[in-house]
Amino acid sequence: MKRFDLRHLKNDFCPRLKAILDNELEKGEVGIFLFEVLDFDNVQKSADLVKQSGNTLLNSLRFNEVDWTIMVRKETTKVAE
Structure with missing residues (x-):
């Protein structure tokens, strides 16, 4: 598990x-991402970005x-384009 x-x-x-x-996570690894919400569209x-990349969104809060x-x-x- 890595935090970004x-x-x-x-x-x-x-x-x-x-x-x-x-590029920075291995298959099966979990990443925790912290970002600022200036606009809730970013959530x-x-x-959408996670889904399009073929990965799994485990939690969003x-x-x-x-x-x-x-x-x-x-x-x-490998990411599906």
Whole structure:
């Protein structure tokens, strides 16, 4: 299990989330991602990105007033484009 803090990226965290899912997690490994919710559309964007990448969203919850946490299990060895 690895933890990734993406809060410093503000609304532009999706490219980094995708890069981590593609390259930094092993198949079967769980990643915990923390990002800032300036726009609640980002919660849906993160869930869509996880689904499109062929991985499993295990949990998605509000961490505090401005931060959101998702847990993702890496399912694929190569991302489906």
